[in-house]
Amino acid sequence: MAKIIAAAIGIALVAPAAVAAQEASGEAGQTVSVWEGVFTEAQARRGREIYPGPCGSCHGRALDGAPDDPDMLPTPPLARAKFLRDWDGIALSALFAYTRTTMPENNPGFLADEEYVDIIAYMLSVGGLPAGADELEPDPPSLARVVIRQQPR
Numbered sequence: 620m621a622k623i624i625a626a627a628i629g630i631a632l633v634a635p636a637a638v639a640a641q642e643a644s645g646e647a648g649q650t651v652s653v654w655e656g657v658f659t660e661a662q663a664r665r666g667r668e669i670y671p672g673p674c675g676s677c678h679g680r681a682l683d684g685a686p687d688d689p690d691m692l693p694t695p696p697l698a699r700a701k702f703l704r705d706w707d708g709i710a711l712s713a714l715f716a717y718t719r720t721t722m723p724e725n726n727p728g729f730l731a732d733e734e735y736v737d738i739i740a741y742m743l744s745v746g747g748l749p750a751g752a753d754e755l756e757p758d759p760p761s762l763a764r765v766v767i768r769q770q771p772r
């Protein structure tokens with residue numbers, strides 16, 4: 620028993636330091652925030668073209684979770700304050716992985732990887748995040764360097 624408690628305390632003491640080190644390396648320039656222009660306008664426009672059929676039926680044309688299809692139940696919003704709050708601190712690689720493996724909920728994996736990142740660019744643009752010079756690539760390691768933040772900072 621004492622051994623287990625000691626192990627647990629050991630973890631408790633080590634974990635925050637590891638997290639702090641990660642955050643610090645992030646601040647040193649290895650990660651960027653979604654507020655730093657991580658997709659292009661053209662990419663967000665492509666996402667807007669793709670979104671309505673496969674996603675809008677459940678998540679709504681306004682991306683607010685009110686389904687376009689009256690037979691569908693309400694869903695979580697995919698943009699703006701609530702979405703950014705729920706995903707705050709999470710890398711785009713996790714959003715990409717979640718989306719391509721579980722969405723559309725009635726047909727997961729239906730789209731190409733390029734189409735999933737284009738839709739993510741569209742979701743970010745609807746939330747008021749600025750476009751930049753480079754497209755988001757459908758590449759997990761590069762998406763892992765882009766972190767969702769609720770606020771610019």
Ligand code: HEC
Pocket residue numbers: 673674675676677678691693694695696697702705718722723724725730738
């Ligand atoms: C058939 C309905 C349906 C369709 C179509 C659909 N979704 Fe979803 N989506 C859901 C439901 C229901 C949830 C909530 C799942 C849960 O909480 O377990 C969800 C959750 C999500 C989430 C997580 C939101 C959050 O903050 O929790 C994302 C991101 C998402 N969907 C993206 C998409 C994208 C992108 C598409 C189109 C490629 C899509 N969905 C199509 C029903 C759908």
